[in-house]
Amino acid sequence: MSLTRRRLPGLLLTLLALLASLVVSVPAAQAQTATFTNPLNSSGPDPWMTYHQGNYYLMTTPWNGPITMRRAATIDGLKHAAAVPVYSDFPAGRDKNVWAPEFHYLNGPNGWRWYIYYSAGAGGIEDQRVHVAESAGTDPMGPYTYKGMIFGASNWWGIDGSVVTIGTQRYLLWSGVPGQWTGADPSIYIAAMTSPWTLSTQRTAISTPQLSWETQGTPMNEGPVALQHGGDTFVVYSASACQGPDYKLGLLELTGANPLSAASWTKRPQPVFQRSDANGVYGPGHNGFFTSPDGTEHWIVYHANTSASQGCGSTRTTRIQEFTWNADGTPNLGTPVSVSTVLPVPSGETVGAYNRLQSYNFPSRYVRHADFDVRIDASVSPAQDGWFRLRTGLAGTGTVSFESVNYPGHYLRHSGFDLVLAPNDGTAQFAADATFRRTAGLADATAASFQSYNYPDRYLRHYDYLLRIDTITTATARADATFRVTS
Known part of the structure; x- marks a missing residue:
């Protein structure tokens, strides 16, 4: 399959003292570092990251809650920042397997708010659903309140919820299966939304794991995230089993007029980001995207292992690197760099801030x-x-x-x-x-x-x-x- 041509005071002090015990000190000299090396943490699967009003924000899978956020003005500061709890509402039934939280800034019924989309259940894989929490104000650090399980009465199985706006319509992307969990191969689904926590249409599968590189270990399509550039909309997703070194990224492009039609999406026949034995990077996947502080650079955030024998657990660490665009308008994610590679910090990050x-x-x-x-x-x-x-x-x-x-x-x-x-x-x-x-x-x-x-x-x-x-x-x-x- 070939892609079409693209367009170019007391209680406060007590709380502060508790938070202080979590903080790792950051020497001022470190905060002024103009280069960095990956990873950003010692354990950080399923990362989601953005730059907003002078700070980087990073969230990763917490497993059983609470969901935490790291915040800092510099990449080096982010590497040393405390993981601060921002959402802790996990009653029985959605208190296990808390996976892949993402946070999106959306204009909802209560005005502009941050929304956390995360997967959780009662403990069995068949219980996983996508849940939504809303911030009280416009600070990514929250606090957040629970808004509901996004599939409503449909009660579909699903993980890895993410949001994209195409034109004036907002959509939810996620990894799901037909009906409830039956062991079927997880695929990428899409549905339209009427609010940040409500779907308004039936779902459509826009990608299923059929190609050889999508079925290594276990047939799998998961972790969809939208990437928009120059008027084009892409969905980057993770493929194959996360338990093995061949977890990787694939690419869909919206080439038709209706995002809710599977025929409107074209899949690239080869992966766009995958293991690099030469660089000692295995299982790179479950990514997000963010722009540099000055808006001139595009960056990918992803997790990866340093050994082919490591799997789908806490050994995965958060890494970032800049990517570019091909002449036809598609993203060129490049090759995952080694943890010894010295990289310049994102453009616009103020040295000596x-x-x-x-x-x-x-x-x-x-x-x-x-x-x-x-x-x-x-x-x-x-x-x-x-x-x-x-x-x-x-x-x-x-x-x-x-x-x-x-x-x-x-x-x-x-x-x-x-x-x-x-x-x-x-x-x-x-x-x-x-x-x-x-x-x-x-x-x-x-x-x-x-x-x-x-x-x-x-x-x-x-x-x-x-x-x-x-x-x-x-x-x-x-x-x-x-x-x-x-x-």
Whole structure:
């Protein structure tokens, strides 16, 4: 088969302390690394990853829950970031075999929200279904609430749910079998959606494992994920048994007008990504895609093993690499690189993005967090407590927020006018409290001062070495409210 030509405060502190026990410190020098090597973790099957508003987010199979998220501003930071629980609602019946969570940013009945699609059941393979959870706000870290089993009364067997919008219509892709689980070969299905948790049509199988490279070990088509470029829609899927080294990726292209018709999809006759014995990569598959921070590069995220004898378990690690496009508009995923290959970080990732805030009138002292309070100290230990990423303000452009380097996702915010380090809970109140307008220094225009976003009559200043937001009326206060941003 040939493809057609393509177009070109107390409880809070307790919670913070618990989170702190999970965090692995990230030296500032590491956060500024301009290259990296795979893998991104020591175990990370079925990865899903995106870059959103200044941070990378990574989710992998948790097996039995909770579903966790890693977040960091840099790839190196992501390799060291804590796996933070974001969804823990797993009652009996969907508390086992929690597989392949994906998170998608969709405009649903409650406005723009993040939706987690994951597979789970009661423990037997025949129990697996696709479930959906919705975020409370627009933070990928949640919290999330359960919305339901997406197949509704149809109660089809299914795993690996993923979402794609074609034209104005949203669709669900997944791996399923005819009827319920009978041991039939899993295939790629599609159905239209009326909401992020509701299907509106019957399903159509658009790919079944028939080619020789799709049937190694076990006939299998699973893990479908859409890839759109230049007006074309592709579906990349995993083929053959994940228990063996020949797990790989295949490609479908939408060549017809109706996505719900199997005849509208054309399968590439050869795999597009597979094992590389020369590079020591086995079983590469179950992938996702994301773009670089500046939007100029396309990257694939996938899992793989380092030995042909490793199978479908925790030995699989998360890897990423850039891919390109062929002249006919199809993706060129290339060959999976070895774990010794040094790669440049995605384009637009800011080297040296982390800074320190030096007190203007106590130049030996720097802003730091200590037990989640914020102060200026002359000796900051560990040094990472005094490094922050000045990112676009959580409350809007033209502002800044201060994200901790060793507690990714934690920001400086005012609470009762005192400064604390706290995890972003996704609320508008948190965003406002953690956002500042950078101005010329009140005591020295060559330095900087930071005006509270929601209390514009107050500025960030130190008082008895502790940081707070205050009204500024004296020369001493102006000096206390002035800082030098250093690297």
